[in-house]
Amino acid sequence: MSEDMILVDDKGIRIDGRTAEEPRDLKIEAGVLKNADGSAYVELGKNKVLAAVYGPRECHPRHLQDPTKAIIQCKYNMQAYSVDDRKRPGTDRRSVEISKIISEALENVVLTGLYPRASIDVYIEILQANAGTRCAGLTAASVALADAGIPMKDIVASIAAGKADGHVLLDLNKEEDNFGEADVPMAIVPTTGEIVLLQMDGNMTREEFDRAIELGVEGCGRVYEMQKDALKRRYSADVDDEEEEDESDEQ
Amino acid sequence: MSSKIISEIRRDYIVNQLKEGKRTDGRGVKDVRNIEYEIGLIGTADGSAKVTLGDTTVIAGVKIIPGTPFSDKPNSGVLTTGAEFIPLAHSSFESGPPGEDSIELARVVDRGIRESGMIDVDKLCIVAGEEVWMCYVDIYVIDYCGNLFDACNLAAVLAIKNAIIPGERYGKGEDKPLPVTCTPISVTFAKIGKDLIIDPNFDEEHIASARLTVTTDDEGNFRAMQKGGQGSISLDELSACLDMAVETGIEIRKKIE
Numbered sequence: 001m002s003e004d005m006i007l008v009d010d011k012g013i014r015i016d017g018r019t020a021e022e023p024r025d026l027k028i029e030a031g032v033l034k035n036a037d038g039s040a041y042v043e044l045g046k047n048k049v050l051a052a053v054y055g056p057r058e059c060h061p062r063h064l065q066d067p068t069k070a071i072i073q074c075k076y077n078m079q080a081y082s083v084d085d086r087k088r089p090g091t092d093r094r095s096v097e098i099s100k101i102i103s104e105a106l107e108n109v110v111l112t113g114l115y116p117r118a119s120i121d122v123y124i125e126i127l128q129a130n131a132g133t134r135c136a137g138l139t140a141a142s143v144a145l146a147d148a149g150i151p152m153k154d155i156v157a158s159i160a161a162g163k164a165d166g167h168v169l170l171d172l173n174k175e176e177d178n179f180g181e182a183d184v185p186m187a188i189v190p191t192t193g194e195i196v197l198l199q200m201d202g203n204m205t206r207e208e209f210d211r212a213i214e215l216g217v218e219g220c221g222r223v224y225e226m227q228k229d230a231l232k233r234r235y236s237a238d239v240d241d242e243e244e245e246d247e248s249d250e251q
Numbered sequence: 252m253s254s255k256i257i258s259e260i261r262r263d264y265i266v267n268q269l270k271e272g273k274r275t276d277g278r279g280v281k282d283v284r285n286i287e288y289e290i291g292l293i294g295t296a297d298g299s300a301k302v303t304l305g306d307t308t309v310i311a312g313v314k315i316i317p318g319t320p321f322s323d324k325p326n327s328g329v330l331t332t333g334a335e336f337i338p339l340a341h342s343s344f345e346s347g348p349p350g351e352d353s354i355e356l357a358r359v360v361d362r363g364i365r366e367s368g369m370i371d372v373d374k375l376c377i378v379a380g381e382e383v384w385m386c387y388v389d390i391y392v393i394d395y396c397g398n399l400f401d402a403c404n405l406a407a408v409l410a411i412k413n414a415i416i417p418g419e420r421y422g423k424g425e426d427k428p429l430p431v432t433c434t435p436i437s438v439t440f441a442k443i444g445k446d447l448i449i450d451p452n453f454d455e456e457h458i459a460s461a462r463l464t465v466t467t468d469d470e471g472n473f474r475a476m477q478k479g480g481q482g483s484i485s486l487d488e489l490s491a492c493l494d495m496a497v498e499t500g501i502e503i504r505k506k507i508e
Binding site for chain 1: 310335
């Protein structure tokens with residue numbers, strides 16, 4: 001790909017046909033794994049992400065135990081075949097950083113004070129990557145926590161904004177991330193509007209950055225609706241089944 | 252299923268059911284759990300497959316990249332198989348370097364593929380003695396509910412069968428399918444008391460005294476075997492396993508073709 005590739009055309013249309021404000025297709029499914037206490041699968045465009053929650057359970061290593069509350073230990077992992085060049089399995093500095101900021105974002109909403117000394121373990125596996133994996137991962141992790149029945153103030157919703165060819169865009173794809181000018185991943189607590197994750201790299205003016213935040217907050221709102229919908233689909237089905245059983249019992 | 256320890260009462264129940272030829276999940280001793288698969292689900296991989304065997308789920312992805320051949324086989328491509336037990340899959344899995352279980356699993360799967368000659372490595376030469384295609388098969392356990400050997404074998408085989416050598420990406424000629432010669436299928440047995448069962452589930456696997464994995468090729472010839480566990484297997488039992496491995500191999504091959 002050449003450096004002068006056009007990411008946004010004269011009409012403001014991006015290479016995958018989206019407008020600047022348009023996020024990629026998002027698909028969320030809750031409760032996809034059998035072993036985990038809670039789980040979720042997310043597809044954001046070409047990203048494919050699985051998240052699982054185990055806990056609250058005994059905290060390992062023990063020196064991390066907090067006598068006043070549970071800690072959240074997130075592990076973000078990219079699988080070897082998830083990117084164009086094979087990624088060597090195992091943790092690297094990037095995944096350690098992402099794991100840390102996602103844990104911190106989730107600590108904000110989980111009522112950790114209910115489980116002193118415990119650990120809530122969140123595993124995020126990237127099956128296929130196409131820019132925005134940390135946001136897709138955090139979106140999935142929030143749904144998995146809710147699926148695990150862990151008490152929370154709210155679900156965290158996450159999406160990235162950025163800039164390419166001088167345009168501020170919502171939800172960058174891989175080409176826009178690689179050849180664009182800036183990337184702003186963020187996550188908010190939708191009911192309060194608090195930002196719980198924010199990173200930025202690249203080059204943006206104040207105006208551009210404000211616009212990116214505006215787009216991102218709006219995008220998170222849409223993610224939030226999809227998260228709630230996924231949880232409703234998961235649990236409303238169970239309720240229907242029980243009702244049917246109840247009815248047949250009465251007969 | 253938070254622990255690998257099976258309670259006494261559960262163990263007795265499984266053993267007593269087996270005495271009547273029954274299994275706790277309703278199968279007969281020779282029945283394999285339901286197999287479902289999806290091919291090509293990972294767009295960034297050169298070949299991929301997700302396999303669900305009962306409740307066990309694994310994903311295998313193939314990456315093919317140019318590299319230097321080994322000096323003793325200067326014109327042959329290289330196959331490398333890895334298996335990762337990620338903590339997402341089970342509460343007993345911890346992150347970190349591969350443990351002995353995942354290394355054994357990867358090596359048994361690798362042996363079936365390598366020894367059956369499934370991949371024609373001599374056709375993977377780019378420049379004789381200098382450059383060949385390196386074929387990495389990475390397998391991730393997604394949900395662990397017993398018998399990873401057969402689930403991982405199936406996923407690896409399906410991913411390889413559908414893999415494309417990405418010649419154009421590296422400027423090494425056209426894209427073409429990976430040269431595949433046969434379909435090696437592994438069948439795993441567990442010995443509980445005096446009973447031999449096929450495709451053990453999680454509980455069965457953890458009360459079994461011994462385990463045997465047998466990999467056959469399209470002709471019903473044996474290409475790889477691995478015995479595991481502290482218990483023993485008699486010659487009669489081995490013979491029964493080999494017969495069942497061939498029969499079951501034919502059935503599984505039909506299901507995935």
